[in-house]
Amino acid sequence: MTSDHIMNAYDQELKFLANRIAFMGGHAERMVDQAIQALVAANVDLARKVVADDMALDEAQRDVDDKAVIIIARRQPMADDLREIIGAIRISSDLERVGDLGKNIAKRVVSLSDAAQPIQLFRGLEALAQLALTQLKEVLDAYATRSVARIGQVRDRDDDIDAMYTSLFRELLTYMMEDPRNIASCTHLLFCAKNIERIGDHATNIAETVYHIVTGDLMPAERPKEDKSHKVVI
């Protein structure tokens, strides 16, 4: 960089990316939270709002992508900054997907609103969503503070989400078997549960990206991908 002036402009550009990511993170969290609220309360209006809210997330992702390309083209980013910029592209893509998953839950509220569901099924979904949202908050904090001190826990806690998802899945199956009239609605709830479990996966992706941005390394102690291959999938 040739001058402080340019240095500052450059820093501002990087800051723009970080700010958009922060916006996307808060927005995606709120969408998921409100989608679950809408589901539990059979609140079709809130669900429609969540669906509409997804637009802002798509826009923000385009902003991040466009700005990232401009920054790379204009500056000659060093390794650190380049990781930061490519990392922003990745994180915004994960957050956009989290928003999509929240939107998908919201869309199901319309299909579900006329069938009364047993309250304990919602409790399970709420608890699962709470876990996933906590994960998301942690990784977004880690991104904002560039701190990887507690980031290893995120991946470990993803196992808790998987375990809770499995138990909820079995509960939903039982409920379907008890009464065939529950099948259509429980199928929606199965997909909602799956969506929340996927949100946890995206939080883990973000954790790995943040770790790479901050340290330049791959996150250690990654569970081998084959680990789960012999597990029965549900």
Next chain:
Amino acid sequence: MTSDHIMNAYDQELKFLANRIAFMGGHAERMVDQAIQALVAANVDLARKVVADDMALDEAQRDVDDKAVIIIARRQPMADDLREIIGAIRISSDLERVGDLGKNIAKRVVSLSDAAQPIQLFRGLEALAQLALTQLKEVLDAYATRSVARIGQVRDRDDDIDAMYTSLFRELLTYMMEDPRNIASCTHLLFCAKNIERIGDHATNIAETVYHIVTGDLMPAERPKEDKSHKVVI
């Protein structure tokens, strides 16, 4: 670029990205195809092979990402090349997800292999997979030839996939309602169908990326995101 020598090295680097994407595309297609074969034939060995095959896709994605970062850092890519490089990162991420979805189908074969399923359900899944794989082939051809002449059709045909998915979904629900003993296995098939429908979405994403690489513009006549918001989701 200062010399033919460097020009060639640069071209080779871009070629490396394109080759890895071509490998990933072929590999992901084969994984999905074999996962469906394994499902229909209850072939657990083939399913395990598909699960193991996913490793190569993850590796190739890391290759693309690492190489893309190195190219950007070393060269000062112009707008065209930058779109090409960022596009490669995006496409490899979509293909890695396609592989994951194929792997997820393969994992379910183990859970499904001891329950006999009616053959017509498999036929529906096969037909759906065929449509999604055709889409994938088209967009990979478009990427390889940098031709966007027929790429608009890909997004239109994604509607066919959605319609076929919806019909298969209803069929599976009916089958679950007829006999509660079908519920657990049909739930797996529901998720398989959903995975295939998602593969179609990734093909559409890739179409949009290829369009952007080739033309520098966003793909026109995009269906407004809200279009589907009032549709009942299944």
